[in-house]
Structures are given as C-alpha cells and as structure tokens.
Amino acid sequence: MNSTCPYCGVGCGVTxxxxxxxxxxxxxxxxxxxxxxxxVKGAALADTLGETGRLRYPxxxxxxxxxxxxxxxxxxxxxxxxxxxxxxxxxxxASGQLLTEDYYVANKLMKGFIGAGNIDTxxxxxxASAVVGYKxxxxxxxxxxxxxxxxxxDLVILCGSNTAWAHPxxxxxxxxxxxxxxxxxxxxxxxxxxxxxxIADVHLALRAGxxxxxxxxxxxxxxQQGTDSSMLPHLADVPTALDAASGWSPAQVAAYCQLSExxxxxxxxxxxxxxxxxTLYCMGINQSTSGSDKCNAIxxxxxxxxxxxxxxxxxxxxxxxPNAMGGREVGGLxxxxxxxxxxxxxxxxxxxxxxxxxxxxxxxxxxxxxLFDAVARGEVKAIWIMGTNPAVSLPEASxxxxxxxxxxxxxxxDVAAQTDTSxxxxxxxxxxxxGEKNGTVTNSxxxxxxxxxxxxxxxxxxxxxxxxxxxxxRLGFHQAFAWHHPAEIFCEHAAxxxxxxxxxxxxDISGLASLSVAEWDRxxxxxxxxxxxxxxxxxxxxxxxxxFHPDGRARLIAVTPRLPLAACTTAYPxxxxxxxxxxxxxxxxxxxxxxxxxQHVSEPYVAMHPQxxxxxxxxxxxxxxxxxxxxxxxxxxxxxxxxxxxTLFAPMHWNCQFAAQSSVGALVAAxxxxxxxxxxxxxxxxxxxxxxxxxxxxxxxxxxxxxPDGVWWSxxxxxxxxxYQLAGSGPLSALLSALDLNDMACQRMEGTNxxxxxxxxxxxxxLALWLGPRVPELDLAFIDAAFASPPTRAADRHALLxxxxxxxxxxxxxxxxxxxxxxxxxxxxxxxGDNSLAAxxxxxxxxxxxxxxxxxxxxxxxxxxxxx
Numbered sequence: 121m122n123s124t125c126p127y128c129g130v131g132c133g134v135t136x137x138x139x140x141x142x143x144x145x146x147x148x149x150x151x152x153x154x155x156x157x158x159x160v161k162g163a164a165l166a167d168t169l170g171e172t173g174r175l176r177y178p179x180x181x182x183x184x185x186x187x188x189x190x191x192x193x194x195x196x197x198x199x200x201x202x203x204x205x206x207x208x209x210x211x212x213x214a215s216g217q218l219l220t221e222d223y224y225v226a227n228k229l230m231k232g233f234i235g236a237g238n239i240d241t242x243x244x245x246x247x248a249s250a251v252v253g254y255k256x257x258x259x260x261x262x263x264x265x266x267x268x269x270x271x272x273x274d275l276v277i278l279c280g281s282n283t284a285w286a287h288p289x290x291x292x293x294x295x296x297x298x299x300x301x302x303x304x305x306x307x308x309x310x311x312x313x314x315x316x317x318x319i320a321d322v323h324l325a326l327r328a329g330x331x332x333x334x335x336x337x338x339x340x341x342x343x344q345q346g347t348d349s350s351m352l353p354h355l356a357d358v359p360t361a362l363d364a365a366s367g368w369s370p371a372q373v374a375a376y377c378q379l380s381e382x383x384x385x386x387x388x389x390x391x392x393x394x395x396x397x398x399t400l401y402c403m404g405i406n407q408s409t410s411g412s413d414k415c416n417a418i419x420x421x422x423x424x425x426x427x428x429x430x431x432x433x434x435x436x437x438x439x440x441x442p443n444a445m446g447g448r449e450v451g452g453l454x455x456x457x458x459x460x461x462x463x464x465x466x467x468x469x470x471x472x473x474x475x476x477x478x479x480x481x482x483x484x485x486x487x488x489x490x491l492f493d494a495v496a497r498g499e500v501k502a503i504w505i506m507g508t509n510p511a512v513s514l515p516e517a518s519x520x521x522x523x524x525x526x527x528x529x530x531x532x533x534d535v536a537a538q539t540d541t542s543x544x545x546x547x548x549x550x551x552x553x554x555g556e557k558n559g560t561v562t563n564s565x566x567x568x569x570x571x572x573x574x575x576x577x578x579x580x581x582x583x584x585x586x587x588x589x590x591x592x593x594r595l596g597f598h599q600a601f602a603w604h605h606p607a608e609i610f611c612e613h614a615a616x617x618x619x620x621x622x623x624x625x626x627x628d629i630s631g632l633a634s635l636s637v638a639e640w641d642r643x644x645x646x647x648x649x650x651x652x653x654x655x656x657x658x659x660x661x662x663x664x665x666x667x668f669h670p671d672g673r674a675r676l677i678a679v680t681p682r683l684p685l686a687a688c689t690t691a692y693p694x695x696x697x698x699x700x701x702x703x704x705x706x707x708x709x710x711x712x713x714x715x716x717x718x719q720h721v722s723e724p725y726v727a728m729h730p731q732x733x734x735x736x737x738x739x740x741x742x743x744x745x746x747x748x749x750x751x752x753x754x755x756x757x758x759x760x761x762x763x764x765x766x767t768l769f770a771p772m773h774w775n776c777q778f779a780a781q782s783s784v785g786a787l788v789a790a791x792x793x794x795x796x797x798x799x800x801x802x803x804x805x806x807x808x809x810x811x812x813x814x815x816x817x818x819x820x821x822x823x824x825x826x827x828p829d830g831v832w833w834s835x836x837x838x839x840x841x842x843x844y845q846l847a848g849s850g851p852l853s854a855l856l857s858a859l860d861l862n863d864m865a866c867q868r869m870e871g872t873n874x875x876x877x878x879x880x881x882x883x884x885x886x887l888a889l890w891l892g893p894r895v896p897e898l899d900l901a902f903i904d905a906a907f908a909s910p911p912t913r914a915a916d917r918h919a920l921l922x923x924x925x926x927x928x929x930x931x932x933x934x935x936x937x938x939x940x941x942x943x944x945x946x947x948x949x950x951x952x953g954d955n956s957l958a959a960x961x962x963x964x965x966x967x968x969x970x971x972x973x974x975x976x977x978x979x980x981x982x983x984x985x986x987x988x
Contacts, residue, residue: 122148124561124569125162126217126554127705129439130154130267130289131563132162133645136555136574143169143555143575152645153267153563159288159970160703160717160937165554167714169575175537175550176579187580191587193547194504195594197529201502202234211238211491211500214452215507216246216441219559219571221609222584223443225601226506227451227458229588230485232475233597237463237485238500240454242508243444244488248796249406250437251448253415256677257423259668260626261448261460264428264661265398265436266565266647270297272432274394275305279331279418280404280802284315285702287402287438288972295319295971305390309334310404312697312769313762318975324387325764327378328695328803331405332681334384335417337373339424340365341388348426354665354673361420361676368681376681391421396432403440403699407802409685412795416677423674429662438564445562449627450613454485455797459617460627474619475600487797488514489790496523504531506584507551509707511540512775515799516750517785533584536709540776540783550581553710557583559606560643566658568629569645585609607640618651626668631655684803685791688766692748692805694732696768698784699802702972703937704773712778715837719900719934723834723845724755724774724782726808729765733757736808741895743811743832743847746770748804751786754779754811754832768806779834780827813847815873817891820844820903821859822884828854840907843900852891859887869921876921885910890923899924901931901942935980936966936973946980955981 125132133151137144145165149156178190185193201209212230214223223241230239251261258264270276270293284291298304298319308320311328326334343362352358370388374381391397399422405414419435427433439445451458461467463483472480486494492514494500503524514520524530524544532545535553542548551557556577562568585606592601603609611633618630631650635643646657667674688695703717711717726746728738738744742757746768755770763769774782791800813832819825820841827833831848848855852875864879864886877889885907890896902925911917919926931942941964954963957977961968967977 121572121574122151122570123572123574124442125158125165126442126571127161128287129441129444129564130287131442131561131567131569132158132289133569134158134162134165142166151569153565153567153569154289157289157292157970159972161705161711163938163970164714164717167716168553168710169555171578173536173538173709173713174553174578174581175534175542175548176581177550178580179548181546187582190547190549191590191594194531194549195591197531197547198502198591199595201529205501207234207236208238209499209501210234210236211486211495211503213488213491213503213505213508213510214239214241214447216241216243216444216447217507218443218447218584219557219561219606220443220446220450220613221559221606222506222588223447223452224450224458224609224613225585225588225592228475229592229597229601231451231457231481232471232477233479233592233595233600235479235481237454237481237483238491239452239485240488240491241447241452242488242510242513243441243447244453244797245407245513245799245801246403246440247406247437247444247448248453248487248798249408249411249415249793251453252412252796253419254437256412256416257419257674258626258662259670262626262661262668263437263564263566265434266659267293268659269398269432269434269436270294273297273304273396273398274432275307275390275397277307277309277397277399278316279309279399279401280406281400281402281438282310282314282316282699283400283402283438284318284972284975286440286700288702288970290438291316292971305394307387307390311764311767315702315975318978322383322387324379324383327376328697328767329408329684330377330681332410332414332417332679333368333373333376335414335421336365336679336681337368337370337384338388338391338421339417340368341370342392342421342424345392347424351423351426351665354667355423355676356669356671356673357676357678358424360678364678364680392425396430397422397425397427398432398434398436400436400438402438404802406437406798407800408798409791409793409800410682411793411798413677413679413682417679417681420676420679423676429660429665431660436564442563443561445564445566446560449562449617454487454491457481459613459619460625470620474616477600489792489797489799492520492523493790495527498526501527502529502531503527504533505541505545506533507535509539509541509709509775511544512707512783512785513772514785515788515790515801517783518751519790533587534709535581538777539707539709549587550579551587552577552581552583556581559585560610562648566647567645568643568648570641570643572641605637607635607637610640611635624668626661684800686789686800686803686805688805692807694766694768694806694808696746696748696770696787696804696806697802698770698772698788698804701771701773704771706773707775708773708778713837715839716937716940718836719940720937721771722836724753724771724779725758726755727758727760727763727769728808729761729763729767730759731765733759738808738810743813743816744808745811746787746806746808748787748789748806750789752781753783753786754781768808772801777835780832782834811847812849814849815852815891815893816847816895817889818843818896818898819846819887819889820907821887822907826858828858831855838900838904840904843904845895846891859889867917867921876923878917878921880910883910888920896923897930899930935976936964938969939965941966943980946977947983950981950984955984957981
C-alpha cells in the first residue's frame, strides 16, 4: 500500500508492506516527489508505530473517561464560554501535521459556525511570510515551481535554507542534478556554513538578517544591466520598487551584508547571465520581523528578470511541514478564509452561501503569538490545541506555559500521552496517528497526495475530523458536520475551491469534487490547480504570465531592508540562531521515541566558534547556560569553525520531556513581522557562561527516572534501555536516593570524584551509572546490549563496570543513522584505505541510503590529507 511521509514538506511517497506481522516502510518509486528516496526519518517510520508514548484514551481533569463524556465536556465547555463571553473568547490552534480533511473541519467549525476568526496554526511559525510574499506579488498564495525545476536550473540559490538537513530528499535530488550537469551552479546564502554547503560553488556568509539588502541590490543591478523587456507589460509598481532599490550599489550591499564587493558582483552576474535560476528559501528568510519583505525582495528579482513560469526558474519557498500547504488551502491561518479567500465582504457572503451559515467570521482572527497573548490577558478563555506543542515551539515559551496554566479551558488533541502542552490541559483527546488516519496532504510544490490508514488506531484514538465533527454536532450544527467518511469532506473542500471561482482564485481543485469514495481512495499525486481546464493538474504556474491580481499583472514590492530587531548589547553580546537538526522533527514527540534517530545528536547543544569559546573560557563538551532577556537554557558546547564569530546556533527540538531546562523557545522574543505575524526565531541576543557542576555522568536505566532538583538531565532512548546524561552540584546521595536501589544487588567502584555502579535484580541489569568530573567515554552500544543479554562471567561484568568491552573497538558517535555506523568505525576504515564515499559505502553501507550523512563523511575523509 502507498501513503505519504508525515514529516517535512517534501511530501515523499512511501510504500508500506507487512511481513510476518512486521510493518516495513520504503520509498515509493512511482511518487514524483521522491522517486523512491527517503531520508532517515522517513525510513524509520515503522519504528514510530505502536503504543509507545501514545495517548490511548480520553481524559478529563486527569481521569480516563469515555468518548461520550469527553466530547460532552468539550462541547459544554466551549458553549459556556461562548454564552458568557462571546465567540471571540474561543480559539483553535492547529498544526501542519493535520490532514487537509481535519483542517477543513476545524476551520469550518471555528470561522463558519462559532463565528470567530480565531483559528491559527503552527504554520504561522513556518510559512506565513512566504504566504504574504506570494499574495502581494502574484495576488494569490501560489507557489509557481515544481521539484522538476531542479533538473533544468542553471543556477540554484539556497537562501536561509539548510536543505541538506531540513529537506534531505530534495537535497539529494539537487545533488544528483549537479552530478548529471556539473555546469549547474549552486550558491548557498547563509551566515553559517551548513551541510548544504557541501556541493556549493559559492557560499555567501552574509550578515545575519541582511538578505533583503542583497536582493534589493540585485534588483537594482538587473534594472541597470537591462532585463527581459517582454516581462514589463505583465508587471505593476515597477518604478516604485526600483526607486526603493536604487541606493543599493554593490559597494553599499557589500558593506551592509558584510561581504566583499567582489562576492556581491559575482553573484549578481551569475543571476543575470543564467537563463534558468531557481531560488529555494525557507526559515532563514521567513522567520524574521521583516520576513515578508525578504520574500518579496527575492520574488522581485525573478519577476523583473522574467525568470519565472518556465522550466528551471522561479522563487520557491520550501514548506516546513507535511501539510502546511493544505492548511493554507482550507483557511487554517487566522488571516484567511477557506479556499484561499480573504475576508472581503464578497468572500464572506460567498462562504455564507456555500456553507449555509449566517455566522461566518467577518474579520481576521488572532495569529499565533497574538493569540497566546490574548490567552495570557484572559481575553481567550477556551483554547483547543490540535497536534502541536506551543509550550515548546512558540517564542517566549515560558509565558505561553503560564498563559495556558491560567486559561479556564485548555483542550488538547494529540497522539502523544505526555507533552509540555498536554501537561497543562484540562481535556486530552487521543488523536489517530500516521498509519491510522486517512486523508490528504499538500507538499511544497502544490502536490496533493494521499495518506492512507493501514493499522488500527491505538486504544480509542480517533481521527481529528471525527472528533471535531462530533463536537460540532453537540454544539447544534448537525447538518453541516454530518460526514461519514473523510472523502466526503475532501469533496466539499474541492467543491468550495471552484465555487463562483471562474479563474479568479488560484487554488481550484474543483476537478476532484465529484470523486467517489473509491476514486478518492485511489487518488494519485496531483498538483493543483485541477479543474476543467487542467484535469491532470498543473506542474508550473504563470507560464502565460497572467497573475491573480484583478488586472492580471504581478506586483513588484518596494522593499526597505531592515536588520533584525535583536541587537547585541554589553549584557547580551552574542546572537543566537535556531533551527533543525538532521534526524529530529519538531518537538520530538515522534522521532524522540526512536532510538536510532537519537544517536546522531543525542543532547541539546549550542554551537559556537572556537574564538568565542576561548573568549568565554569554554571548552568543547562543557555544559553552558545561554540566557536572553526572555529566559535561559542549558546545553552542551560544540566548537566549530562553521559558526561565525559572535554567533551561536541551538536546535529547536528539545523540551521538558527530553531534557531539563533546554527549550530554545524560552529564549526567543515574541517579535513578529507586522505583515505576516511570523516570529523572528533566527536572531536572539544572548549571553553565555559555563554551567558549573561538581559532577557529570551517564545513567542507563531499564525504567524512566525522575531526578531531584539541581540535577540537569537529558534523556536518550536506546533499544533496550534509556540513557540519561547527568550533571549536578548537589550531593550524590540525593541522586542515588532517586534511583531507588532497594532490593537490588549492586556492584560499585569508587575513586576520587568518581563512581561506577551496576544494579541487578533477579539476574537482570536494572541500571548502570558512571559519574565523574567530566562526561565519561563509554561504549554505549555495548552497555545497551547488556540490558538485553546480561553478562554472566565475572570478567564480562568487570568490563561492563568499566563501560567498554575489552575485545572490541568503540564505534563512537553515530554518523550514519540509517545503518548505525559510528564515527570511530568510519575513521578506522578511512585510515585503512577506504578513503572515498564509494569505498566507505561498499564496506560499511554508510551514505548509501538517504545520503544525509554524506557531507559529514566527506569531513571525516578529509581528516586524512593523504587520502583526501
């Protein structure tokens, strides 16, 4: 059976098979988004199935209840708030993890029948600036490009996008395209050197947040050099945009962006001289207080030069989530109605006619940051959070927690039993997970694909659309929410997209509105628009150079570049950047449960340049405290020349379920782009200092452990046990008490400032502990295996107490997660002569599956100059 991966916006097709009762997931070779490729997260999807960590039953105020009781509690709670405080006191906060059918029902209930605009989504943190950029330029939120453009581009620009880690399968397609056409140029625009620089011909390490100036200068350069004159009749507001860009000479751009003038002019010449230019941009552009302008600065250049609407060309925003695009289609953002309609009186009336409701919201609702501010002020008194974890992911996360803690009614629908957000909920509803739910998603290239159910729901989990429809019926809206199958919802959504459209709205899938359930179930991946004019879908938009503003012309937008609001000061002298890492997804509720996905990067970390480490008297592997004016976190120091001096980088994923005081969201200020409402998550002024501890250690335990105050911990699942990295300043007696060693036989080895301990019960290893002044060097795989097959010989137990097997080499830190290949194993192979990617792949298999580890493999090979 074929389905679609539930992670990033690449939207990879997967093939699911079951052999001897075991589910296996592989890439779908026929899916146009990935042609059989999968990243390590997608390849590990089978490991996320089952009951581990799942919310299985409805709960109200901490007690398990029936679905009838839970649904009645949700409906009565919402109705009571509406009756006492009005519909504006209710809000939904949804997720790009929802299927389009789920999203449609949520938006219809809130905007169409409760009658408030207060439904927003975590896509606000991801793609809101891209939406504004497209709408201002084209008159519609319409991504013009396709992944196939990578196969035709002469120049590919990666701007604010570590594609190699955030969209690995798309990255591999780019790698393959460059191998086949070596003349293709790749330019990476990013303040730090990332894995995406591995194939770059040019890396423009510009000043953080200065991208708009770089592209404003390019617009000015293009105007001076002469552009595609045939494009001008299709453009409006050209003089105003060019006037705003006129002051940005290469010299001024170079000074502003902290690049050399030679770098700037070389980039401009490359853009101007190549016929087909594709610009891929992501969070480094969008997550800014001027994110919308940055998007339009990029789009302006493609419009003026005519590098749009043809093979290999266009401005291409990469979506962060599997269905962020689908959420935009159905009105999941508070600033839009369904089917890409805005809140004009004409569109409100149209939606009233289609839905048969006189309650349709008349104005935009509260976007994410403003929504939780309203919760904090007590204006929103009931919030329903679906499939996301705002207590971690939103800026000023500590304030979000406080707001939810004081909100009279917090409802959470989720697959995970325990998240930072669900701990604050009054009502928890078990949602169906990937593999259990049935519907559609839309990827970054506008391609609609099916997610199909192939396993029964865990416990009493139910699809989100069903939960929402049941609540809607209890609120009195029976007829409008009387679906029996998600295909009916999809067809209603498709019909609305074509309702009174006549080509005026870009989003139109009316050609799918009459699908039967069987036809919907067989639906093949297709790019919208899909209608009478394009029954097979549309690969590329604007080839006819007609846009969706009323006059049919695109708009050039005047852009005034602005640096980030975050500015370094004496108190906060460093600039913190945040983002994703290779093997983790969002707040780890799914990937954090998979042992092999936790081995490449196991702990929260902060990357810094060695010069900054020396200035602050820090060493690699130190625990450090990073603090902003909003909050603080603890993470492990990683030293790298890839990080610019004066800047730090920390991953966004860790939370209170996986580490103590390690949430990046607590540091980021709630400063947003005034046009898109998207937070500036990429730049935060911070200070850094060593977090002092008297001891550090590693604990393996068969059971989860709760640690006393004063102990920093990070939790890492392994196959047979759970590992904790620990540090603290308090007495060891408090830690040992928390471990509850009663009724266990213990082996101990103690020395100066060191303790090693193994605890056994009925012949089984229950826990293993190593403590000392620094993090101990251990053979982690050897220790984990001992929990499955406890050593019986005294010599083997002694080796276990030492933390490493005597007869084998420690594989070291995992580099290739697909095959579990460690750094030391790779280095030994390189030293022995396997000094190429092909040789390493043949011997160890590393780099031969998803390819995400290839940049790191090259770095390891380069450690041996004779073999480089």
